[in-house]
Amino acid sequence: MAHDTTVQTAGHDEHHHESPVVFGFWVYLMTDCIIFGSLFAVFAVLHNQVNGGPSGRDLFEYKGLAEETALLLISSITYGFGMIAAHKNEVSKVIMWLGVTFLLGLGFVGLELNEFAHMIHEGNGPDRSAFLSSFFTLVSTHGLHVTCGLIWIVTLIVQLMGTTEIPERMMSKLTCLSLFWHFLDIVWICVFTYVYLASMI
Amino acid sequence: MSDLHTSPSGESHGSVSSYIIGFVLAVILTAAAFGVVVSHSLSPSGTLTALAVLAFVQVLVHLHYFLHMGNGSEQRWNNMCFFFTVGFVVILIIGTMFIMNNTALHMMSR
The missing domain is CATH 1.20.5 (Single alpha-helices involved in coiled-coils or other helix-helix interfaces)
Incomplete structure (x- = not known):
């Protein structure tokens, strides 16, 4: 009985130090959250400073926004299925779901770049007004994060290829990327709500 | 033993059903946010409030179902x-x- 308790407390204690990698990555995400918070604050201050140029209402379209949002949202659940497969140690399924997530993320970045190219082509680049500067900074910072996530997914797929089981180290890498990917989806919720939809009212 | 080891020590992770519940809720909330703006059925300030509430709830849904945040010790x-x-x-x-x-x-x- 007494022995049991000590084992349990030891196990419990050990747990707090068991995944310092994942906790450390969580702390990084929180600092990232502050970066996005600052960029949202800048956008909130500057979104009316259009300098005679177009406002969000003139620029943004529902169709592209809905497509981007759908791709990112679906990629969130496909990554989730990948994590479930990882916990069951099914390497080929993990690779398959990571691949699907990669393609969806790639589609998102493609649509976003297309939207940016279209805006810049029409003379509404980041140099047009303070509103557009803050818009491009905020949205492209998010896009850059997604691109980093894509590189990370490819790296993990390559590392998983040819292995038959998922060691502890690999599991924490997958968990970190899971946090990163879902975090980016949360940032996108704020972007499509406060940047896009709020200026289309 | 191995089950005892992995479930409390690994990060808490969801099941297929919890991911699907989260996904369905997220889709409904996203669609509602688009719907409120597209339909113009509310006043501008009402629309903004509705958007803020929908986004807040959706962030909570994502935190709970996708990031598995909870109040465990x-x-x-x-x-x-x-x-x-x-x-x-x-x-x-x-x-x-x-x-x-x-x-x-x-x-x-x-």
């Missing part, structure tokens, strides 16, 4: 970091907007 430090950051960001955004609006008012720039 093993997540205490994660949660502490999280709430510190949320407080920090709220002060940052509201403070910035207040100061910049106030400055603009005094400079008579709008």
Whole structure:
């Protein structure tokens, strides 16, 4: 009985130090959250400073926004299925779901770049007004994060290829990327709500 | 034994059904946000409030179903970091907007 308790407390204690990698990555995400918070604050201050140029209402379209949002949202659940497969140690399924997530993320970045190219082509680049500067900074910072996530997914797929089981180290890498990917989806919720939809009212 | 080891020590992870529940809720909330703006059925300030509420709820849904945040003792430090950051960001955004609006008012720039 007494022995049991000590084992349990030891196990419990050990747990707090068991995944310092994942906790450390969580702390990084929180600092990232502050970066996005600052960029949202800048956008909130500057979104009316259009300098005679177009406002969000003139620029943004529902169709592209809905497509981007759908791709990112679906990629969130496909990554989730990948994590479930990882916990069951099914390497080929993990690779398959990571691949699907990669393609969806790639589609998102493609649509976003297309939207940016279209805006810049029409003379509404980041140099047009303070509103557009803050818009491009905020949205492209998010896009850059997604691109980093894509590189990370490819790296993990390559590392998983040819292995038959998922060691502890690999599991924490997958968990970190899971946090990163879902975090980016949360940032996108704020972007499509406060940047896009709020200026289309 | 191995089950006992993996479930409390690994990060808490969802099941297929919890991911699907989260996904369905997220889709409904996203569609509602688009619907409110597209339909123009509310006043501008009403639409903005509705959007803010929908986004807030959707963030909570994602945190719960996708990031698996909970109030277990093993997540205490994660949660502490999280709430510190949320407080920090709220002060940052509201403070910035207040100061910049106030400055603009005094400079008579709008």
